[in-house]
Amino acid sequence: MKYQIIIIIFILSFTSTLLLAQKYTISGYITDNNTGEYLIGAVVRVKNSPDIGYGTNNYGFYSLSLAKGSYELEFSYIGHLKESVNITLTANQRINVTLKEAPNKLQEIVITSNNDNANVRQSQMGLQKLNVEVAGKLPVIFGEKDILKILQLFPGIKSGGDGQSGFTVRGGTIDQNLILLDDAPIYNASHLLGFFSTFNSDAIKDVSLYKGTAPAQFGGRLSSVVDVKMNDGNNQNFDVKGGIGLISSKINIEGPIQKGKSSFLFSGRRTYVDAFLKLFDRFKNNSLSFYDLNAKLNFKTSDRDRLFISGYLGRDALELNKRMGINWGNKTGTVRWNHLFNSKLFSNSSLIYSDYDYKIDIEDPHNEFSILSSIRDWNLKQTFQYFPDSKNEWKLGYNIIYHTITPGLINFPSATTMSNEEPRNGMESAIFATNNWQATNKLKINYGIRFSSFMVLGGSDYYNLNADKNVIDTIQQAGPIENYLNIEPRLSLSYSISESCSFKMAYTRNTQNLHLITNSVSGSPTDKWIMDSNNVKPEISDQVSLGYFRNFDDNIYEFSVESYYKSMQNQIDYKDNADIQVPVIETQLLYGKGRAYGLEVLLRKSKGKFTGWLGYSLSRSEKQIEGINKNHWYPARQDRTHDISIVGMYEISNRWNVSAIWVYRTGNAISFPSGKYMLEGQTVWLYTERNGYRMPAYHRLDLGATYKLKEHKLFNSELSFSLFNAYGRENPYIITFERSGNDPNQTVAIQTSLFRWVPSISWNFTLK
Amino acid sequence: MKTSRQNTIIIFLALLLLTGCEKEINIDLNKSNPKFVIEGDVSNIAGNSKVRISKTLDFDENVLYPFVSGAFVTITDSTLNRIDTLTEKTIPGTYTNPDLIGITGHTYNLIVKIDDQTYSSTSTMPIGLTLDSIIQENLAGTGGDLGIPEGTSQPGDIIQIRPYYINPHTADEYYQYVVKRNDRLLNNIIPRKEMASSGSSFIFPLFIKAKKNDVIQVDMQFVEKKVYDYLYGISQNYGQYSATPSNPEPNISNGALGYFKAHTSQNKTIIIR
Numbered sequence A: 001m002k003y004q005i006i007i008i009i010f011i012l013s014f015t016s017t018l019l020l021a022q023k024y025t026i027s028g029y030i031t032d033n034n035t036g037e038y039l040i041g042a043v044v045r046v047k048n049s050p051d052i053g054y055g056t057n058n059y060g061f062y063s064l065s066l067a068k069g070s071y072e073l074e075f076s077y078i079g080h081l082k083e084s085v086n087i088t089l090t091a092n093q094r095i096n097v098t099l100k101e102a103p104n105k106l107q108e109i110v111i112t113s114n115n116d117n118a119n120v121r122q123s124q125m126g127l128q129k130l131n132v133e134v135a136g137k138l139p140v141i142f143g144e145k146d147i148l149k150i151l152q153l154f155p156g157i158k159s160g161g162d163g164q165s166g167f168t169v170r171g172g173t174i175d176q177n178l179i180l181l182d183d184a185p186i187y188n189a190s191h192l193l194g195f196f197s198t199f200n201s202d203a204i205k206d207v208s209l210y211k212g213t214a215p216a217q218f219g220g221r222l223s224s225v226v227d228v229k230m231n232d233g234n235n236q237n238f239d240v241k242g243g244i245g246l247i248s249s250k251i252n253i254e255g256p257i258q259k260g261k262s263s264f265l266f267s268g269r270r271t272y273v274d275a276f277l278k279l280f281d282r283f284k285n286n287s288l289s290f291y292d293l294n295a296k297l298n299f300k301t302s303d304r305d306r307l308f309i310s311g312y313l314g315r316d317a318l319e320l321n322k323r324m325g326i327n328w329g330n331k332t333g334t335v336r337w338n339h340l341f342n343s344k345l346f347s348n349s350s351l352i353y354s355d356y357d358y359k360i361d362i363e364d365p366h367n368e369f370s371i372l373s374s375i376r377d378w379n380l381k382q383t384f385q386y387f388p389d390s391k392n393e394w395k396l397g398y399n400i401i402y403h404t405i406t407p408g409l410i411n412f413p414s415a416t417t418m419s420n421e422e423p424r425n426g427m428e429s430a431i432f433a434t435n436n437w438q439a440t441n442k443l444k445i446n447y448g449i450r451f452s453s454f455m456v457l458g459g460s461d462y463y464n465l466n467a468d469k470n471v472i473d474t475i476q477q478a479g480p481i482e483n484y485l486n487i488e489p490r491l492s493l494s495y496s497i498s499e500s501c502s503f504k505m506a507y508t509r510n511t512q513n514l515h516l517i518t519n520s521v522s523g524s525p526t527d528k529w530i531m532d533s534n535n536v537k538p539e540i541s542d543q544v545s546l547g548y549f550r551n552f553d554d555n556i557y558e559f560s561v562e563s564y565y566k567s568m569q570n571q572i573d574y575k576d577n578a579d580i581q582v583p584v585i586e587t588q589l590l591y592g593k594g595r596a597y598g599l600e601v602l603l604r605k606s607k608g609k610f611t612g613w614l615g616y617s618l619s620r621s622e623k624q625i626e627g628i629n630k631n632h633w634y635p636a637r638q639d640r641t642h643d644i645s646i647v648g649m650y651e652i653s654n655r656w657n658v659s660a661i662w663v664y665r666t667g668n669a670i671s672f673p674s675g676k677y678m679l680e681g682q683t684v685w686l687y688t689e690r691n692g693y694r695m696p697a698y699h700r701l702d703l704g705a706t707y708k709l710k711e712h713k714l715f716n717s718e719l720s721f722s723l724f725n726a727y728g729r730e731n732p733y734i735i736t737f738e739r740s741g742n743d744p745n746q747t748v749a750i751q752t753s754l755f756r757w758v759p760s761i762s763w764n765f766t767l768k
Numbered sequence B: 001m002k003t004s005r006q007n008t009i010i011i012f013l014a015l016l017l018l019t020g021c022e023k024e025i026n027i028d029l030n031k032s033n034p035k036f037v038i039e040g041d042v043s044n045i046a047g048n049s050k051v052r053i054s055k056t057l058d059f060d061e062n063v064l065y066p067f068v069s070g071a072f073v074t075i076t077d078s079t080l081n082r083i084d085t086l087t088e089k090t091i092p093g094t095y096t097n098p099d100l101i102g103i104t105g106h107t108y109n110l111i112v113k114i115d116d117q118t119y120s121s122t123s124t125m126p127i128g129l130t131l132d133s134i135i136q137e138n139l140a141g142t143g144g145d146l147g148i149p150e151g152t153s154q155p156g157d158i159i160q161i162r163p164y165y166i167n168p169h170t171a172d173e174y175y176q177y178v179v180k181r182n183d184r185l186l187n188n189i190i191p192r193k194e195m196a197s198s199g200s201s202f203i204f205p206l207f208i209k210a211k212k213n214d215v216i217q218v219d220m221q222f223v224e225k226k227v228y229d230y231l232y233g234i235s236q237n238y239g240q241y242s243a244t245p246s247n248p249e250p251n252i253s254n255g256a257l258g259y260f261k262a263h264t265s266q267n268k269t270i271i272i273r
Helices: A002-018 A147-151 A273-277 B002-016 B225-236
Strands: A024-032 A043-046 A053-055 A061-066 A069-076 A083-089 A097-099 A127-131 A157-159 A167-169 A177-181 A204-210 A224-230 A239-244 A248-258 A262-271 A287-300 A305-320 A324-342 A345-363 A368-389 A392-411 A424-438 A443-457 A462-465 A471-475 A482-498 A501-512 A514-517 A528-531 A539-552 A557-574 A589-605 A610-625 A642-651 A656-665 A673-679 A682-687 A698-708 A715-724 A732-739 A747-753 A758-767 B021-025 B036-043 B050-055 B072-077 B082-088 B094-096 B107-114 B117-124 B131-138 B158-165 B173-181 B190-194 B206-209 B215-223 B257-271
Touching: A024 A083, A043 A061, A053 A061, A061 A368, A069 A097, A083 A097, A127 A147, A147 A204, A147 A224, A157 A656, A167 A177, A273 A287, A368 A528, A392 A528, A514 A557, A557 A610, A673 B036, A673 B050, A673 B257, B036 B107, B036 B117, B050 B072, B050 B107, B107 B257, B117 B257, B131 B257, B158 B215, B173 B206, B173 B225, B190 B225, B215 B225, B225 B257
Parallel strands: A024 A097, A177 A224, B036 B257
Antiparallel strands: A024 A061, A043 A053, A043 A069, A069 A083, A127 A204, A157 A167, A204 A224, A239 A248, A239 A758, A248 A262, A262 A287, A287 A305, A305 A324, A324 A345, A345 A368, A368 A392, A392 A424, A424 A443, A443 A482, A462 A471, A482 A501, A501 A539, A514 A528, A539 A557, A557 A589, A589 A610, A610 A642, A642 A656, A656 A698, A673 A682, A698 A715, A715 A758, A732 A747, A747 B021, B036 B050, B050 B094, B072 B082, B072 B107, B082 B094, B107 B117, B131 B158, B158 B206, B173 B190, B173 B215, B215 B257
16 A cells, blocks of 8 residues: 555656646757867756756766746766856757866866865765776775775775775665666676776766665665776777786777777776796795776767677686686676757666676596586666656666576586586566656755565575575476566755755665675675576665755865664574575575664865875674574674775876875674684684674775876876885784693694785886 | 895785784683583593593693592493493593493493482494505695795695595495594694585595604594584684684583493504605
8 A cells, every 4th residue: 555655656746747837948968179088077067056966877867947038057977167058948959068077186186076166065864975086096006906995995984994896885785785887787896806896987987876875767776886887998088097916907999990980899807816826936826917808889870879888807727726716707798878859858778688607626536526616687677767857867677687606516527517506597677757856046956766576586496494594395387476566766865055065865675685695794706696586586785874964165065964773684594503505505594684783974175285085983783683693683794893995196297297095994703712612623613692702904005106207209107106014003803712822731823814015016008 | 125125025025924923911711610521431442431520720821731530430232231340450530341342233321420419321333444545745845834834944845645435435424533643642622523414535634743753643533513613612722713612512421421322443653745
């Protein structure tokens, strides 16, 4: 009944917008003058009524409707010169605008918001946008700039730690983040044990991270959506840039196929650690490497149609002693077609393929086998964007994903394939509608709804388990095993108290049908993805958030406080003493509820010679699962009380830029022994409660500097220096408990830490 | 020059390969109330049946585990309806009776009385498999263990030993390896299982650190599933990547830790080549 009312309100509000008085529409694309890139989130302002600002969508398109009359329009985008156009509106008009780069871009670096006070004015809450350029200014390990690492410096987005690949958002787990590269999900966004992300920042245009508050066109994960858009490729000029670093090098080539109409982009990155390894007897049988390839083609086939073809291929390989090899990687492909039906209706259709797999090869004289796991998606997504008038912006669409998960196919070359479990298939579909509504001059409301369904498809084995989690029988049927339906309402509103101050609130329900079964906080390549089944139900979260946003000093300083409470259902955890290698992993899992709440504070200076920010979050994340911790609430492993980031960048001169990052985090919750006893003549540990202890706190200072080298007639270039962990803090990676080496009568805790003082240097160039 | 460059790169790689740096740290671990730990063994080999009773300690105490003397211990063969009382002899806290020799297929009941508390358990001795031989499959020259090269270990450190059975197994089998090197018990609780469905062709080997001429004695003890589950739980608490360390459910009543295991024992010895 409740849902029926919601649906009726939706239909009414949608049709009512159609009945409004006829106005004329101005629409078009905003692009960069130099590269032809579509500018995402560029702003169109009607000067005569300065309260109205419109942003371009992910394809650089805008549309707005105004009554007959004369107007001055102003077009703007960060790092670009403003452009004004005077029009007399008597009919619908197409105005395509190209914006020139500001002459001295360095002094104009704005980290996130495109509009001076966009953070205050937009109704969206819990959104972190990132301009890729800032990535180049900050110190990073091995000199490799990385957008995911920089996002982790903002409140509510928490890193797993050194040598750990994942990140967690607002008390969620690492698998609750949907990471999209040109709409294709990336299931493992890390390279080389988490020191790099799969995103080569040279090829990236725009990054948005929604902290569980994403509008209805996104779905499928509880905690966050990271929406990464690749560059389209320069359709004006050839452009070559690259970098040579300590352990890897990269190159980015882009240019027009037909000037102004079509373009290509190719970007590659590869490490060369393995080449060094070959030089030494001791390590010649080991190897460790990764590479990334990004490619994109972009065609303007008519005034109304654009076609984008983009792909990503990345792979890690680790070989030990020529006996054991692990390699993993992602492959994605996206074909997108933008079509403009009329000045008010924009359509985007995407066909997306995504494949993540990992393979372990074991070779010894008696056993030779390989284990292959993979997750493969075919994904069709259709979005219509409708601009009925100057106050509403609708998005309607659907999304169908066909998932195939191979959970560990064991292959003996000598025998036929032996499979523990056959691949499982699932169909995830959703329809959605969402509207961005400027209700009054002060009130903006974004409301939407998403109907999602997950069909567990038959054709492979499913298991019925008894109360003790033992398999009692096997379900083998061709038809669907289960169909889970969910309705996910979303609401986000902002009320402007003044030009520089607003209150916001949001409510979001999210569901999740794919789950990562991992035995660590932050993931390893051998973690197991599973789908909903007859035993595993969709995870559901309901998040309520409140925020206060305030800018000071002509928008030079931005300040925000956000708080949230999130309640989660069907959360998954391992039972006590879980065996993570059993073929039917469901026998090791228990289900219950979770809750997460916290407060996030951000103070940022985004203009001037000195820029930077200070982020703080205070949070808690807990679970209650029958059969764990005597059925009491216990801290989730990723629970962290305090998390502080301080980031500063200073432009000393036109040539020198320096930067520093300091982070502090409470240690993760963990189970440590509270005592010991003797068994079979050995000391074994006595445990009391689940995750009742804390790892020691993590803190670290990184320093960086970039130096612009003298312009060469062929290229511009700069040197980047960085020092990771400048004061050499030994941050804990793992803590183990063992007999003391010095005194066998004592037991001690041993902490393993990774990097101290990692300096690096890299040279980045752009060909003229 | 060459050496120093080599060293630099090797250090760099060592870091990368996650050997990192290790140090002892102080962690404030809670005190725990002392609990009784009962290890009950019924073996099919004469003189090997025993019950050992001790107490738990706090983490930071010396590992001199207090033994519990003066308990009243009986083991009943419920198949034969025969009761044996076990008594403390030379070793304090260890209770034995030379007449108690386990028989495969029989079910045994353990009763331990300490002060006015009674702890009890039941265990059935499985039939198990007959071990034919153990064969050394040397992995000399591979350096380090199966995982990440330690960087300091010498070639040939890890020896692979594979057991062969006489009778192919048709049911799920649970067992435990107890390994001695040169008569010293190795610090490892190694529970294993062979599922009926896996067939007898694939026998998972043992990996043991040893050098040439070491005498390796392998005792393969077949136990029932609940004992395996307990030992497996204990073994899962070791290592850096244990998913969810916690105390496994013992098969003894009244809150005592430990196990009561009726097991068959088969010993094989090899000398490392």
